[in-house]
Amino acid sequence: xxxxxxxxxxxxxxxxxxxxxxxPVAVFLVIHLNHPFGRAASTTFADEFASxxxxxxxxxxxxxxxxxxxELSGVLRINVASGNDQWIGVDQAPKVxxxxxxxxWSIVTKVNANNGPLASLAGLVIYKDSQNWITWAxxxxxxxxxxxxxxxxxxxxxxxxxxxxxxxxxxxxxxQRYFFDASRDGNNWTNANAWTDVGNxxxxxxxxxxxxxxxxxxxxxxxxxxxxxxGEDLMPSAISSIDAPTLVDKEIGDGGLNNSASVDVxxxxxxxxxxxxxxxxxxxxxxxxxxLSGFNVDRSSTMAYTTDTxxxxxxxxxxxxxxxxxxxxxxxxxxxxxxxxxxxxxxxxSTGYLFYMQVVNWNPWTCNLSSISTSxxxxxxxxxxxxxxxxxxxxxxxxxxxxxxxxxxxxxxxCDRNGSVKLMRVDQSQILNKSAYQYFSxxxxxxxxxxxxxxxxxxxxxxxxPTGELSVIYNPxxxxxxxxYLRNSEIVMRESPNPWGPWSAPFVVTTDSTYPSLYxxxxxxxxxxxxxxxxxxxxxxxxxxxxxxxxxxxxxxxxIAPITPTPTPMPTTTPIxxxxxxxxxxNNPDFTNKVVEQNVAQAKINSNYPLPSGVDPxxxxxxxxxxxxxxxxxxxxxxxxxxxxxxxxxxxxDNDSSPVVNNAAYSPPVMSGIKTLxxxxxxx
Numbered sequence: 001x002x003x004x005x006x007x008x009x010x011x012x013x014x015x016x017x018x019x020x021x022x023x024p025v026a027v028f029l030v031i032h033l034n035h036p037f038g039r040a041a042s043t044t045f046a047d048e049f050a051s052x053x054x055x056x057x058x059x060x061x062x063x064x065x066x067x068x069x070x071e072l073s074g075v076l077r078i079n080v081a082s083g084n085d086q087w088i089g090v091d092q093a094p095k096v097x098x099x100x101x102x103x104x105w106s107i108v109t110k111v112n113a114n115n116g117p118l119a120s121l122a123g124l125v126i127y128k129d130s131q132n133w134i135t136w137a138x139x140x141x142x143x144x145x146x147x148x149x150x151x152x153x154x155x156x157x158x159x160x161x162x163x164x165x166x167x168x169x170x171x172x173x174x175x176q177r178y179f180f181d182a183s184r185d186g187n188n189w190t191n192a193n194a195w196t197d198v199g200n201x202x203x204x205x206x207x208x209x210x211x212x213x214x215x216x217x218x219x220x221x222x223x224x225x226x227x228x229x230x231g232e233d234l235m236p237s238a239i240s241s242i243d244a245p246t247l248v249d250k251e252i253g254d255g256g257l258n259n260s261a262s263v264d265v266x267x268x269x270x271x272x273x274x275x276x277x278x279x280x281x282x283x284x285x286x287x288x289x290x291x292l293s294g295f296n297v298d299r300s301s302t303m304a305y306t307t308d309t310x311x312x313x314x315x316x317x318x319x320x321x322x323x324x325x326x327x328x329x330x331x332x333x334x335x336x337x338x339x340x341x342x343x344x345x346x347x348x349x350s351t352g353y354l355f356y357m358q359v360v361n362w363n364p365w366t367c368n369l370s371s372i373s374t375s376x377x378x379x380x381x382x383x384x385x386x387x388x389x390x391x392x393x394x395x396x397x398x399x400x401x402x403x404x405x406x407x408x409x410x411x412x413x414x415c416d417r418n419g420s421v422k423l424m425r426v427d428q429s430q431i432l433n434k435s436a437y438q439y440f441s442x443x444x445x446x447x448x449x450x451x452x453x454x455x456x457x458x459x460x461x462x463x464x465x466p467t468g469e470l471s472v473i474y475n476p477x478x479x480x481x482x483x484x485y486l487r488n489s490e491i492v493m494r495e496s497p498n499p500w501g502p503w504s505a506p507f508v509v510t511t512d513s514t515y516p517s518l519y520x521x522x523x524x525x526x527x528x529x530x531x532x533x534x535x536x537x538x539x540x541x542x543x544x545x546x547x548x549x550x551x552x553x554x555x556x557x558x559x560i561a562p563i564t565p566t567p568t569p570m571p572t573t574t575p576i577x578x579x580x581x582x583x584x585x586x587n588n589p590d591f592t593n594k595v596v597e598q599n600v601a602q603a604k605i606n607s608n609y610p611l612p613s614g615v616d617p618x619x620x621x622x623x624x625x626x627x628x629x630x631x632x633x634x635x636x637x638x639x640x641x642x643x644x645x646x647x648x649x650x651x652x653x654d655n656d657s658s659p660v661v662n663n664a665a666y667s668p669p670v671m672s673g674i675k676t677l678x679x680x681x682x683x684x
Contacts, residue, residue: 044101045229049076057098058208067094067211075112075223078211080120085214088149091130093212100126100205106172106234107207110186110225114138121145122211122222123169126178132201135210136171136180136192144169144192144464146180150201166190171207174233176200179505181235184460188443189235191494192420192464193487194505237504238480238495238557245510245553248536249314253292253547257314258304263327265302265320266292267546270469271538273524274401276347277378279305279318280524282538283342283354287327288546295546299329300339301356303379311527311536314550321379331373331382334358340384343370343398343469346408348428351376356384357397357415367415370397372432389434395422395459400472400483402499403428409472409499417468417486417519420461423500425451440500449500463494463503469520469540472499477532478557484509484521484537491521491539509537509553517542584623625684632678637661652684653677 047055049071054060060069066081078094086093109124116122116138123137126148134148134155142165148155166182170189173179180192197203211222252260253267260266267288273280287299303321320327333340338361342354352375360368371386391397396412403409407425423440430436438451439459452458468486475482480495483503492506512518520540527536534554541547639649639661651661653675660673 041106041230041232041234043228044105044231045098045227047076047227048074049224049226050074054096059097059206061095061097063094064092069094069096072223075225076209076227077221077223078122078209079219079221080116080122080211080213081219082213082217084212084219086130086133086135086149086210086212087214088152088154093210095125095127095208095210097125097127097206097208100207101229101231103231104172104174104233106170106230106232108168108170108186108226108228108230108234109209111138111167111169112223112225114220114222116140116211116220116222117213117217119215119217120211120213120220123209124171124207125210126171126173126202126205126207127210128202128205132205133210134178134195134202136169137210138165138169144180144182146192146195150197151199155195170234172233172235177505178202179235180464182464184442187447189502190461190463191235191503191505235502235504236558237507238478239493239504239507240556240558242493242507242509242556243554244514245537245551248311248550248552250545251315251538251548251550253545256547258317260304260317260320260327261290263320263322263325264290265327266290267295267297268302269540269542269546269548270341270343270520270522271540271548272342272344272400272471272522273538274345274347274352276345276352277350279307280309281305281345281352281379282315282317283330283345284548285341286339287329292546295542297339299327300333301330301342302327303330305379309526311550311552312529315527330354330379331356331384334386336360337368338362342373344401344471346401346403346431348408348431352379353431354382355399355401355410359415365416367393367397369393370399370415374432385432389432391456394456395419396424396456398469400470402472402474402481404499411462411470411472411483411499413465413467413470413485417488418466420465421463421467421470421483421485421503422459423462424456424459425499449498462501469522471522471537473523473525475528475532475535475555477528477530478555482523482535484523486519486521489513489518491518491537493521510539510551515539515541515549516544520548584625623684625682627682630677630679630681632676634674634676637673637675637683653681 051071064084067084068079070077080094084093107124114122118140121137121139123135125133125135127133131152132150136146139145144166166184168183168186170181171178176197177194179194181189182192183189209224249257251257252265265287268284270285271282273282282304284302286297287302288296289298304317305319306315306317308316322328331340338359340356340358342356345352345354354373355370356373357367357370360366369390369392371384371390373382373384375382393415395414397415398413400411401408406427408428408431409425411421411423413419413421424437426437435454438453439456440462441450441452441458442460444450466487470483470485472481472483478495480497481499483494484491487506489512491509493509494503494506496503518539518541522538523535528534534552536550536552539549539551541549637651637660650659651673652659660675
């Protein structure tokens with residue numbers, strides 16, 4: 001992309017191309033399914049930090065006397081000194097606090113600038129005293145963390161691993177529960193997790209800002225744009241509660257409903273289910289032979305199938321995929337790996353597709369890749385496509401799948417139980433084409449979701465971690481998508497009006513105090529009562545017996561209108577006039593919060609032209625993109641930028657990972673790059 005960014009200063013950037021033929025290029029428009037419920041809320045207190053001194057309701061706590069706070073040009077600036085830590089027995093971090101509002105509330109801020117070192121944490125805090133506090137903050141200027149000290153002991157409601165960092169930060173308190181949310185644009189929010197103050201320890205606390213560092217890290221400054229307080233929940237959930245589940249049956253192994261020993265299966269886990277050729281197929285992970293003795297796994301995967309659509313008395317299997325009368329391994333693991341486990345499946349026409357993770361180590365749990373295996377004969381034989389499509393170790397090693405025509409939506413987590421959830425989708429006809437996958441990357445100025453094509457690195461979190469094995473379906477009774485997964489020692493559920501969110505805070509379904517060593521919670525559309533009021537799910541247990549179990553639980557809901565999912569139209573295209581680029585303007589330097597998209601009327605780009613309405617002239621970025629037909633020759637690309645601020649411009653050709661020009665701040669203002677080209681190429 002021709003990417004231009006500026007902060008607080010002038011910008012003069014141009015690209016000059018000598019072109020003989022210019023062809024149109026397509027710009028994909030965003031089509032949305034359903035936008036989250038929303039309405040304007042009134043603040044009960046707001047501070048834009050526009051005066052020269054703090055509002056009298058604020059208190060500045062400076063335990064060491066080495067920190068400082070000030071209001072500067074509409075921001076609250078906290079200067080953190082080296083050694084300003086906050087920990088068990090350590091109370092040295094600067095804090096700016098005001099009295100907590102009684103009852104339920106939401107507080108919101110925006111981090112304007114954070115130059116904190118690796119060992120730093122800064123954001124919102126709820127502070128009772130040095131032995132009782134919780135913060136929701138930017139961790140080392142990279143990710144997000146909610147943690148604190150309760151009863152003088154460390155408590156970690158969630159290290160969310162939300163990636164990348166979000167600048168808008170929000171805490172909501174509803175009863176005894178605290179919800180930690182983040183946003184990239186201040187309008188569309190992602191919930192990281194929730195924490196329950198069981199002993200009401202934080203009642204009567206103060207809240208506001210805190211910034212700290214540790215391990216000898218240097219001092220730094222952090223700027224907050226505003227503080228806003230609301231006397232209500234700004235993101236209410238459609239779920240009010242979930243009743244304790246009921247065990248329906250043990251499914252496999254000794255005493256299980258299905259005589260799996262007849263096919264030499266005495267233990268297995270997971271069991272994600274998908275419909276295919278008039279049957280439901282259950283994909284199991286590591287499978288133990290008979291008799292079960294500890295963890296005597298001898299197959300990475302096995303598969304059962306059923307036509308039973310009534311789960312109330314358990315799911316009775318019709319049979320298994322076998323070879324020689326024994327449940328067969330569906331596909332082998334690669335040399336040098338531990339196992340290759342199917343994490344979810346989908347059928348398109350008569351072909352079955354299994355997404356699988358390939359584990360190289362269980363301690364720590366790591367994968368080298370995930371990929372897809374296919375079968376065209378009802379599951380008897382499977383072909384791995386790792387040579388043509390794969391995801392390296394990252395956020396799509398374990399997946400949940402749900403079809404909303406014409407797309408398949410795929411939620412992914414890393415190869416462990418700590419990461420956050422990200423989302424990708426692909427047209428069903430392109431499921432084996434890695435370059436056709438689209439990754440949820442945020443929202444545009446109209447609050448519609450944006451999708452980055454063939455750019456996994458652009459994916460952002462839709463739900464915070466820690467997240468273990470997950471499942472997503474649409475629940476008609478609730479009128480929402482529901483997601484179940486393992487969170488530490490609990491199986492929990494979230495809900496959302498759209499595949500991308502906003503996903504509610506998690507509600508506990510059951511815990512390992514009732515079912516020790518539990519994990520996995522795989523739902524299936526149609527396995528429910530009263531259209532989804534009571535839902536069924538398959539749970540795994542490692543001990544006391546390695547097996548899967550069918551449970552059911554009843555939901556209770558709040559009065560929020562249901563949303564029925566509708567097919568998503570394919571993106572439409574808008575031709576760009578000959579001799580021009582497409583331009584996307586963003587109201588910050590990191591290419592988020594898109595304001596407008598427009599055509600540029602010539603091949604020479606000059607960003608000193610009048611900016612489109614709504615674009616901040618002091619802090620913006622812009623991406624130009626166009627296709628051109630080059631004579632076979634060596635071409636020179638010229639750029640020019642300012643020299644006094646953090647301006648930069650990069651020029652890419654086609655899908656090159658390295659720019660032909662990389663003109664950054666404080667480098668020579670005029671820079672060129674050369675490249676030999678011929679024929680049609682994209683200039684970005």
